[in-house]
Amino acid sequence: MTFRRYLVLVGVAVFAVTGDSLVSRGMRQAGGISLHHLPGIILVVFRPEVALGIFFLLAFFACYMAALSWADLTYVLPATSISFILLTLVAKFILHENVSLARWLGVLLISIGVGVVTQGPALTHPAQPPERECLAAPASARSEP
Amino acid sequence: MSQLYAWGAVATIVSASTAGDVLLSRAMKQVGDVAELRRRAGVPTVIARVLRNPNFVLGVTAMAAAFYAMLFGLSWADVSLVVPASTSLTFVTNAVAAKVFLHERVDQRRWMAALLVAGGVVLLAL
Numbered sequence: 001m002t003f004r005r006y007l008v009l010v011g012v013a014v015f016a017v018t019g020d021s022l023v024s025r026g027m028r029q030a031g032g033i034s035l036h037h038l039p040g041i042i043l044v045v046f047r048p049e050v051a052l053g054i055f056f057l058l059a060f061f062a063c064y065m066a067a068l069s070w071a072d073l074t075y076v077l078p079a080t081s082i083s084f085i086l087l088t089l090v091a092k093f094i095l096h097e098n099v100s101l102a103r104w105l106g107v108l109l110i111s112i113g114v115g116v117v118t119q120g121p122a123l124t125h126p127a128q129p130p131e132r133e134c135l136a137a138p139a140s141a142r143s144e145p
Numbered sequence: 146m147s148q149l150y151a152w153g154a155v156a157t158i159v160s161a162s163t164a165g166d167v168l169l170s171r172a173m174k175q176v177g178d179v180a181e182l183r184r185r186a187g188v189p190t191v192i193a194r195v196l197r198n199p200n201f202v203l204g205v206t207a208m209a210a211a212f213y214a215m216l217f218g219l220s221w222a223d224v225s226l227v228v229p230a231s232t233s234l235t236f237v238t239n240a241v242a243a244k245v246f247l248h249e250r251v252d253q254r255r256w257m258a259a260l261l262v263a264g265g266v267v268l269l270a271l
Contacts, residue, residue, distance in 0.1 A: 004180075065195060066180070068173035073166055073243045074251050077236060078258035084269055106268030113261030116254055124250035 001122055005070065008063050012076070013083035015060035017090065022053030071122040078117040084110050151226055154218025158231040161211035163238045167246050168204030174247075175200065229270030233263040 026049030030040075044050055067076045088107050091097040176182065176194050183191050195201055218227045240259040244251040 065169065065173055068170045069176055069179040072249045072255075073170040073247060074240050074249050074255045074259065076170075077166070077239055078255075078262045081236075081262045081265075084262075084266060088269065100271065102268050102271040106265040106271075109261045109265035109268060113258040113265065116261065117258035120252075120254045124252075125248055 001118075005067075005122070008066050009076070009079050010082070011063040012060060012067055012080040013086055015056045015063060016080075016083050017086045019053045019056030019060055021090070022049050022056060024053075026050035026053060072124055075117055075120070075122045078113050081110050082114055085114075147221060151218065151222030152230075154214060154221060155227060155230045155234065157214040158211050158218060158227070159234045159238055161207050161214055162231070162235050163242050165204045165207035165211055166235075166239055167242045168200045168207060170243070170247060172198040172200035172204055225270055229267055233266040236260075236263040236266070 026047045027044065029049070030044050030047060045054060064076070064080070067080070071079075085107050088099060088103055092099045172195070173179075175198060176191075179191050179195075182194065215227070215231070218231075236259045240251050240256060243249040249255075
């Protein structure tokens with residue numbers, strides 16, 4: 001596991017929490033949307049908070065797919081559950097919600113779970129050979145940042 | 146009766162999202178390490194490879210089904226039951242499905258992590 005890969009895992013959690021929070025705030029400001037007023041569902045994505053939230057959720061999905069390309073599902077899921085810890089910290093220190101003892105205990109259990117899984121290997125079975133197609137891209141066509 | 150509907154919704158959400166995760170994971174293993182592929186062939190190739198993978202398309206469809214099952218479930222039952230129950234059970238069913246369908250070596254460490262997180266998610270909802 002390289003530092004970059006850990007960053008991708010953190011990205012999964014951070015982008016999911018940010019995206020969910022933004023969409024949730026935007027939807028609540030938009031008020032109730034009725035099924036009888038369908039254009040409302042489409043127009044709501046143009047609200048700045050909802051649009052930004054969707055952007056973050058797309059970033060979450062990209063990071064999640066990247067992580068699954070080099071790690072087991074049973075590694076990625078527990079490791080990225082730091083999102084629940086982040087959510088509780090946001091609730092406590094930014095939204096100033098009351099966080100119960102049971103919730104802190106939940107945070108503790110999840111933290112131990114994350115610690116346990118990240119101590120082990122990320123991939124336990126040999127990766128299938130990637131699709132061998134004609135990948136003869138000329139060296140000049142490479143896009144190296 | 147409403148209890149039955151609620152758990153029916155939870156079962157549907159859990160099965161659909163487990164199927165989605167397994168299919169997406171299989172798709173990405175077939176695509177291969179995206180960082181390496183990007184270096185060799187560029188970002189557009191990576192995106193095209195992922196979007197063209199049949200398992201990816203099926204996985205996203207399953208995830209969409211889970212999302213709609215969640216919406217229906219929330220209209221029948223309490224958020225405080227449906228969300229934590231389905232989220233936490235998904236960690237356990239995913240461990241089983243990853244072992245059976247993806248042949249991941251789910252050892253004691255992985256089981257412990259899945260169960261700790263599942264338990265933690267339940268506590269968060271209390």
